[in-house]
Amino acid sequence: WLNDGQCVSLRDLRSENNVTAYHNQEQASLTAIIDSDLKGAGEASKVPAILNNRGLFARNIATSGYAKAIENSDEGGTKKGVDNAKVDEFVSHEVVTLFADKSTAKSLNLPIKETPDWTWEPREKWMSVTRFKPETRVITRKDNKKVTLTDWAPALQQAIDSGASTVYFPPEKSYGLFSDVHVRGAVKCITGLGASFVQDNGAGANCDIIVENGQGPVRIERMDMMYAPIHIRHAGKRSLVIANVARNEWGKITKEKDSGDLFINDVCFGQLIIEGGNVWAKQLNLEGHNLDPKIVNHGTLWVLGYKTEDDAVLLHNFPGSQAEVVGGFLYANKARDPNKIMFLNDNARLSLTIGEWVIRKQPFNPVQEVKGNETRTLKAGQTPQRGEGAMIPLFVGQTK
Secondary structure, three states: EEEOOOOEEEEEEEEEEEEOOOEOOOOEEEEEEEEEEEEOHHHHHHHHEEEEEEEEEEEEEEEOOOOOOOOOEEEEEEOEOOOEHHHHHHHHOOOOOOOOOOOOOOOOOOOOOOOOOOOOOOOEEEEEEEOOOOOOEEEOOOOOOEEEEEEEEEHHHHHHHHOOOEEEOOOOOOEEOOOEEEEOOOOOOEEEEOOEEEEOOOOOOOOEEEEEOOOOEEEEEEEEEOOOEEEEEEOOOEEEEEEEEEOOOOOOOOOOOOOOOOEEEEEEOOEEOOOOOOOEEEEEOOOOOOOOOEEEEOOOOEEEEEEEEOOOEEEEEOOOOEEEEEEEEEOOOOOOOOOEEEEEEEEOEEEEEEEEEEEEOOOEEEEEEEOOOOEEEEEEOOOOOOOEEEEEEEEEEOOO
């Protein structure tokens, strides 16, 4: 695996090779890799399992058959590599902190809960939304123009309440969801099968998909609702999985305080609001314009691969919360606020690995942290650089 300039986040990489398993090359390359097993044979005994030439965070890596676990070149930072076969935790550069002791600072290493297993239900337990009729709604916009909308939300509600365990949208057409839907009862999966969902033509209509109590974990997946006025609220005690869903602009995922675990896999949305409890996210892309902060955290958040853009705060950790970001990429493509902050950590626990790329001449100040009544700010230029932006192999905020 050759990384030639990207921000890469890896977990559970398995490799059997007679060459170096992972090479982190070039000035912009940044990799976070955890919980992996790299096995070498033959010529592998002469080379490292991981060769790093830039920014690297590695944790819980098992290797065998290689000359060493990690070789950290002179271009790869200030730290010596790992000569033995096991990597507990390695950072290529000095750990960045504001309050914590750099010499002892470690990543949070939060517990990782796997996404609930999913097995497709028998076809006879599926229900198509098109078995029910949509409703026509006429809405007067602010400019007094009337908009006629075809609302499939009532049909979706009837499909959910039909007793089926899987509700689906036939993908050959597009759908509008313009009123609230309650996910309850026997349904275990709502799948779009790749179907697209339409805008409201400025009518101001919205749909909250509200996940309530029901029979076991529930899954919402494969829905292309990029500019549709749809939000997801997790209000039930059961676990919720959101997977392969695209929603941009003002879309919000809200996890209510007493709701069950939330799992987010390969999702693009506008904003994530965590009022309490646990969230595990893999490949989370938040791109909502004018939604600041991108993540509001009052609970526990673990992210593998966080991508975002614009110039809002990426994550606000409120008092008593904790968050771990295992790798990410910030595309700093807007320049409205010259004093913008990436991460706000207010009397909370935080560790992160992230790379920034700046195209508007205004890099972020990477972290602002509050401990008690004292506030400190990690400013632009005070970390290793990635182009005109920051490269942070590991930041640790240990405020309690």
